[in-house]
Amino acid sequence: xRFASAGSSHSATQQTxxxxxxxxxxxxxxxxxxxxxxxxxxxxxxxxxxxxxIRDQLQPGILLGCTAESxxxxxxxxxHGPAMALWAAGLPGCELEPFHVxxxxx
Numbered sequence: 001x002r003f004a005s006a007g008s009s010h011s012a013t014q015q016t017x018x019x020x021x022x023x024x025x026x027x028x029x030x031x032x033x034x035x036x037x038x039x040x041x042x043x044x045x046x047x048x049x050x051x052x053x054i055r056d057q058l059q060p061g062i063l064l065g066c067t068a069e070s071x072x073x074x075x076x077x078x079x080h081g082p083a084m085a086l087w088a089a090g091l092p093g094c095e096l097e098p099f100h101v102x103x104x105x106x
Contacts, residue, residue: 002090004028007073011082013047020086021057023074032058033088035096038065039073043082060088062098 004027006020024033038054045067055063071078071085078085 001092002028002031003088004033005073005085005087007071007076007078007083007085009078009081009083011043013044013050013084014053016044016084017050017053017057020084021054024058024086024088028088028090031090032060034061034091034094036060036063036086036088038063039068039071039085039087040065041069041071041078041081041083042067044084054086058086058088062096064098 004024006023006027008016008019010016010019024036036054036058038051040050044050051063051065054060069079071083073085073087
C-alpha cells in the first residue's frame with residue numbers, strides 16, 4: 001500500500017490541479033491510485049471541469065471529494081483563502097465501492 005498527499009493555496013484552479021497531480025504522481029511513483037480524496041475551499045468549487053481534470057490527469061480508480069473551509073495535506077493546514085488538498089492511496093488487492101451520502105432533514 002502506498003499513500004500520498006498534496007496541498008496548495010494557489011488561486012488558479014487548473015494550475016493547482018496540475019501541481020497537486022504532479023506531487024501525487026511523484027509520491028506514488030507514477031502509479032495511478034485506487035482511491036483519491038479531493039478537498040476544496042469554496043473558491044475553487046464553481047470552476048468548470050475541476051473533478052474531470054483530476055480524473056483525466058491522475059486517473060484514480062475512485063475519486064471522492066467535498067468542500068471545506070480549510071484543508072490539510074503534507075503536514076500543512078490551509079486556511080482563510082483558496083486552497084485545495086488531494087490525498088491518494090494505492091491499495092492493491094482491495095475492493096472498493098463508492099456511495100453517495102446526502103443530508104436529509106428529518
